[in-house]
Amino acid sequence: MPPATTTGPAVVLVTSRSFSSGDLDLAGEVTAAGATIVTGPSDHDLETLRPLLATATAWIAGTGPVTAAHLDAAPDLRVVARYGVGTEAVDLAAAAERGVLVTNTPGANSGAVADLAVALVLAALRDVVPGDRGVRAGRWDVRRARELGGLTVGIVGLGRIGRGVAARLAGFGSPLLGCDPWVPPAELERLGIEGVDLDDLARRSDVVSLHAPGDAVLVDAAFLEITRPGLVLVNTARAALVDEAAVADALRAGRLGAYASDVLASEAGDHASPLLAEDLADQTLFTPHAGAQTVEAVDQMGRGAVDAVLACLRGEQPPNLVRPPAAPEGDA
Known part of the structure; x- marks a missing residue:
């Protein structure tokens, strides 16, 4: 089920370096929806992020790790919107255990x-x-x-x-x-x-x-x-x-x-x-890991991440949900 509709001011943590740096004013869309944006380091250093995660409702995450420890530091977190397609750095099982949805942006780059x-x-x-x-x-x-x-x-x-x-x-x-x-x-x-x-x-x-x-x-x-x-x-x-x-x-x-x-x-x-x-x-x-760094790709990745976040804040199921892999048969 999608998370409940937000009753207080939502805080959106952004750790993607290129978020809203293309032609689309995606940050403006988030703030127009009544949410506050806070930014953190793209390497997802836990100690730096800990005070930001403490109040985060949604997380537009870059390529850094999203571990069980990160999720434990974010009691109000409802969604990790991965800015890009890869979710290998996200502990999907830990997110599912805590009721945190995970999305990505397939095809954007x-x-x-x-x-x-x-x-x-x-x-x-x-x-x-x-x-x-x-x-x-x-x-x-x-x-x-x-x-x-x-x-x-x-x-x-x-x-x-x-x-x-x-x-x-x-x-x-x-x-x-x-x-x-x-x-x-x-x-x-x-x-x-x-x-x-x-x-x-x-x-x-x-x-x-x-x-x-x-x-x-x-x-x-x-x-x-x-x-x-x-x-x-x-x-x-x-x-x-x-x-x-x-x-x-x-x-x-x-x-x-x-x-x-x-x-x-x-x-x-x-x-x-x-x-x-x-x-x-x-x-x-x-080249310096620049494959996704075009105006068009940045806009499309940001569009997908923002759509997911705003859907969750409205209490709707977001697009492009990523499920944890099924446990092998016989596992508890």
């Missing part, structure tokens, strides 16, 4: 991430960044490239983002391979994608773009041993999908042509990743 994936593919193929550095230094050396339309592209994971990449690449004329055990072969055929397993995709692709969920390592030394020489690998999904040390070794050995990514295992500024080594600078390209 899919187009933005698909755009970035294709941009990284093209930038890596055409040496855009090394070329820029060279020209600024007075060097006009050219490394001959390949045209995307003449290359086979493998897409790992064919959810909204993977399908968006496939749709964009169709305009280039690239043959497409796809690996996703959850998508039926007939659906892949309808999308113009040849369904293959991961090993076959590794052997036959000139470019591979990663869009798989979860944290299982997909690109490791064994994967890289069977790829075509000069493969371009792009990752706009999760750093955990890639064994970064194995990728660095493959780049140095010449088995891998380039690696372009929006994610790194270390994103705290400590430069611990082996892929940030200076000798790999001309073979690697990184």
